[in-house]
Amino acid sequence: MKIKFNFLIMPIILLFILFGINSTTIKTAGKPEADSLSAIRLAFAGDIMCHTPQMDYAKVGRDSFDFKPVFREVKNFLSIPDFTFGNLETVIIGNEKGFSGYPLFSSPEELLSALKDTGFDLLFTSNNHSIDKGVNGVLKTLENLRAENLLSTGTFDSQRDRDSIRIIDIKGIKLGILSYTYGLNGNYLPEDSKYIVNVIDTNLIKSDIAKIKERDYDAIIVYYHFGDEYSRKPSSFQKEIAAKSFEWGADIIIASHPHVIQPIEFFEKKNGKLKKGLIAYSIGNFISNQRRRYTDSGVILNLDLMKNTKKDSLWINDVSIIPTWVYKGRTEKENEFVILPSDTAMFGKLPEYLTPADKQKMIQSFNDTKSMFKISR
Numbered sequence: 001m002k003i004k005f006n007f008l009i010m011p012i013i014l015l016f017i018l019f020g021i022n023s024t025t026i027k028t029a030g031k032p033e034a035d036s037l038s039a040i041r042l043a044f045a046g047d048i049m050c051h052t053p054q055m056d057y058a059k060v061g062r063d064s065f066d067f068k069p070v071f072r073e074v075k076n077f078l079s080i081p082d083f084t085f086g087n088l089e090t091v092i093i094g095n096e097k098g099f100s101g102y103p104l105f106s107s108p109e110e111l112l113s114a115l116k117d118t119g120f121d122l123l124f125t126s127n128n129h130s131i132d133k134g135v136n137g138v139l140k141t142l143e144n145l146r147a148e149n150l151l152s153t154g155t156f157d158s159q160r161d162r163d164s165i166r167i168i169d170i171k172g173i174k175l176g177i178l179s180y181t182y183g184l185n186g187n188y189l190p191e192d193s194k195y196i197v198n199v200i201d202t203n204l205i206k207s208d209i210a211k212i213k214e215r216d217y218d219a220i221i222v223y224y225h226f227g228d229e230y231s232r233k234p235s236s237f238q239k240e241i242a243a244k245s246f247e248w249g250a251d252i253i254i255a256s257h258p259h260v261i262q263p264i265e266f267f268e269k270k271n272g273k274l275k276k277g278l279i280a281y282s283i284g285n286f287i288s289n290q291r292r293r294y295t296d297s298g299v300i301l302n303l304d305l306m307k308n309t310k311k312d313s314l315w316i317n318d319v320s321i322i323p324t325w326v327y328k329g330r331t332e333k334e335n336e337f338v339i340l341p342s343d344t345a346m347f348g349k350l351p352e353y354l355t356p357a358d359k360q361k362m363i364q365s366f367n368d369t370k371s372m373f374k375i376s377r
Helices: 052-058 075-079 110-118 134-147 159-163 191-196 202-213 236-248 356-372
Strands: 005-007 019-021 037-048 059-061 083-088 122-124 151-153 167-170 173-181 219-225 252-256 264-268 276-280 285-287 297-308 313-330 335-341
Touching: 037 075, 037 252, 052 059, 052 335, 075 110, 083 219, 110 134, 134 151, 134 191, 151 173, 159 191, 173 202, 202 219, 202 236, 219 236, 236 252, 236 264, 236 276, 276 313, 285 297, 285 313, 285 335, 297 356, 313 356
Parallel strands: 037 083, 037 285, 083 122, 122 151, 173 219, 219 252, 252 276
Antiparallel strands: 005 019, 019 313, 037 297, 167 173, 264 276, 297 313, 313 335
């Protein structure tokens, strides 16, 4: 399937889609009746990390924080879609044992309330930092996610929970959701608690996909936390796991961990309603204190799914991305982290707090993201 990007400009409101991948649409024969169609937009953001400087900048009291301003410039892009996903790469256990950044993350509960306010609906929780605070850290994080009414998958509080099937019904389109990580930074799960985190295991993945296929579903989305850190190309392991997953019945694969953006590809599929599968090998960092080139960038990936209910057919109607760049510095308020769309055309006027050096970095970020994909106008 050919990937095509179009630059769109809206003069009155911010661009909702910066450049779209107008994929070859799999259409049903004839013109379907309007009431037989269901359409949804899914949004995916990459790694959500919380290093110590992020907590310092978000602190508003002795033990209180406000992370909401971090997301103010991209909130519309995440709240407007029908369902928004992200990767929570930190543990949320409260201040009982103190907060911490790298290498053992433990972040304030206010981060979750900010993510909920921004528009996130489900957070993937299987990654190499899942057990930074042990099994109790996993359980407390799940408890805090539920308190914010945020869905999650990838970590679990019981074997029954792990074996349950996550199928989300979004406007009549049923999506099976799975999540796995390549590892746990060399840590090991207790023998009696192997269910706590989904680690990539081909037998387990194949079995989980098979369980969803026994149910009423339209598409299977798999999140993988894998790949070589800071590599802008997928590894042979990533490609192997992706190919096997599509063979078993996965339809859409979203991934992160390299902390940089990697390509998006389409796959031919032999089973399922979707005839073309899609993989985003890495959508990069969404928010972090990583400041090197490529690591301060990410994308919000939008997928538009269309279903013909009369023919029970499903297709990816459109794919689009919004490139993002993380600003760190002094604003009109104070020292802040702010996620910005990296295309300067998206602003009627650039934020005044951006210095010439900041603008140069943001433009470089945009050009780096643009160069990752083949552009046709």
